[in-house]
Amino acid sequence: MTTEAGFDLDDGELSLLLEAIYLRFHYDFRNYARASLRRRLAQALLRLRCETLSHLQARLFREPEVFTLLLQVLTVQVSDLFRDPPFFRYLREQIVPELRTYPSLKVWVAGCAAGEEVFSLSILLREEGLLDRAMIYATDINPEALRKAEAGVYALERVPTFTENHRASGGRSSLSDYYTAAYGSAVLDRSLLKRVVFSDHSLATDNVFAEVQLVLCRNVLIYFDKVLQSRAIGLFKDALCRRGFLGLGSRESLAFSAHAAAFKRTFPNEQWYRRW
Amino acid sequence: MVIPSPGPLSRDAELSPRIGAIVVGVSAGAINALSVLLPALPRELAVAVIVVVHVSAGRRSLLCDLFRARCAMRVREPVDKEPVGAGTIWFAPPDYHLLVERERTFALSLEAPVHFSRPSIDVLFESAADAYGSELLAIVLTSASCDGSAGALSVRSHGGTVVVQEPDTAEAPLLPRLVIAQGSPHKVGTLLEICDFVRATVEGGAP
Numbered sequence: 001m002t003t004e005a006g007f008d009l010d011d012g013e014l015s016l017l018l019e020a021i022y023l024r025f026h027y028d029f030r031n032y033a034r035a036s037l038r039r040r041l042a043q044a045l046l047r048l049r050c051e052t053l054s055h056l057q058a059r060l061f062r063e064p065e066v067f068t069l070l071l072q073v074l075t076v077q078v079s080d081l082f083r084d085p086p087f088f089r090y091l092r093e094q095i096v097p098e099l100r101t102y103p104s105l106k107v108w109v110a111g112c113a114a115g116e117e118v119f120s121l122s123i124l125l126r127e128e129g130l131l132d133r134a135m136i137y138a139t140d141i142n143p144e145a146l147r148k149a150e151a152g153v154y155a156l157e158r159v160p161t162f163t164e165n166h167r168a169s170g171g172r173s174s175l176s177d178y179y180t181a182a183y184g185s186a187v188l189d190r191s192l193l194k195r196v197v198f199s200d201h202s203l204a205t206d207n208v209f210a211e212v213q214l215v216l217c218r219n220v221l222i223y224f225d226k227v228l229q230s231r232a233i234g235l236f237k238d239a240l241c242r243r244g245f246l247g248l249g250s251r252e253s254l255a256f257s258a259h260a261a262a263f264k265r266t267f268p269n270e271q272w273y274r275r276w
Numbered sequence: 277m278v279i280p281s282p283g284p285l286s287r288d289a290e291l292s293p294r295i296g297a298i299v300v301g302v303s304a305g306a307i308n309a310l311s312v313l314l315p316a317l318p319r320e321l322a323v324a325v326i327v328v329v330h331v332s333a334g335r336r337s338l339l340c341d342l343f344r345a346r347c348a349m350r351v352r353e354p355v356d357k358e359p360v361g362a363g364t365i366w367f368a369p370p371d372y373h374l375l376v377e378r379e380r381t382f383a384l385s386l387e388a389p390v391h392f393s394r395p396s397i398d399v400l401f402e403s404a405a406d407a408y409g410s411e412l413l414a415i416v417l418t419s420a421s422c423d424g425s426a427g428a429l430s431v432r433s434h435g436g437t438v439v440v441q442e443p444d445t446a447e448a449p450l451l452p453r454l455v456i457a458q459g460s461p462h463k464v465g466t467l468l469e470i471c472d473f474v475r476a477t478v479e480g481g482a483p
Contacts, residue, residue, distance in 0.1 A: 035375040
């Protein structure tokens with residue numbers, strides 16, 4: 001496929017590269033959705049100054065730092081605090097009352113990237129008085145993203161959007177209660193992470209590690225093909241207790257998954273599913 | 277007006293490959309231009325029409341509501357992995373890139389904006405060119421952004437057909453001019469001429 005950069009990615013080279021990454025680094029991108037993966041690889045060639053995927057592959061084996069850079073390009077990290085406010089409003093108004101009935105609450109944020117979803121959830125659970133009895137497992141395949149998430153430092157210019165989203169999601173307090181502004185950054189309150197465990201976990205190669213009542217996995221499945229999507233949804237199915245909740249991104253659906261029958265869709269917000 | 281191009285000069289319906297999908301890229305002036313093009317497409321049109329309009333990242337796009345009432349074809353926004361159904365006008369959802377996979381399902385992505393745009397015309401056109409090859413018809417309409425010119429080139433290099441709105445009739449002529457300048461279009465015309473071209477070229481388009 002030709003891209004803006006004028007690269008023509010050879011399918012054979014692409015498959016070989018993904019095999020090589022799996023063998024050498026144990027990261028499995030072989031079942032990532034191909035159209036957008038091709039775009040990101042074309043960008044990686046530009047950024048790493050490689051002419052072909054074979055050239056990139058050769059460098060991966062000889063220069064360990066190249067993989068670290070490649071990983072940042074291959075994994076897409078985009079979110080905001082309370083991104084998509086109706087999603088969090090539904091969580092707060094419809095799901096939290098049910099979560100209150102559990103003496104202890106376990107949550108899995110799968111693909112937590114730079115931590116925006118984790119902090120949004122922590123703030124919401126604190127506002128609802130549930131954080132102290134919650135345990136949040138936040139997982140991602142990208143160690144750099146996990147480091148960013150644990151640091152909880154975001155550019156100050158993003159705060160107006162965060163604040164607006166928080167308010168639109170039904171926030172009960174002022175977002176400024178949860179961060180300190182300094183040197184162009186907003187540093188989130190460390191106590192929000194008291195109940196959070198960050199961990200390296202791959203939806204492509206790892207297994208279920210806990211029983212949870214709530215799974216958040218938003219805008220992660222869009223990067224997987226149907227096979228890998230099915231694997232990931234199977235993990236959520238096995239991790240969720242009966243009547244547990246799964247929250248997806250605004251354009252994601254279980255409708256095309258083999259596991260669709262194991263879940264019921266909630267209404268009117270169609271991003272939430274219930275394990276059945 | 278037909279611009280000579282390096283590929284086959286004649287795009288008569290009987291010589292053209294079967295059109296398997298139509299992609300449309302449009303920005304400034306989109307509502308007026310689409311209001312001419314989309315309602316003119318008959319319900320029987322046997323292909324998908326996939327449209328990227330540059331819209332701000334609001335929570336909800338009003339495009340579907342706006343065009344559903346005016347169009348004979350079905351009008352929808354796809355969800356991830358949905359098959360690219362024929363007889364339907366598909367609008368890219370706001371704040372996501374929309375792509376087509378080779379198995380002809382939709383894919384979404386939150387990669388960085390291209391030329392400040394998400395959804396991006398280039399992203400749709402390049403992926404659709406890869407998926408449909410010579411069966412793709414790309415329509416470039418009014419736009420003040422250069423997003424779409426690389427995509428049109430990609431459609432051309434995969435053997436697809438590129439049709440461009442006559443810049444003098446476009447509210448924003450920048451993108452149409454760019455695509456004409458790079459020499460890729462098979463046809464340049466007014467909106468009504470483009471409607472006629474689609475109806476004459478695409479299966480199910482003729483009354």
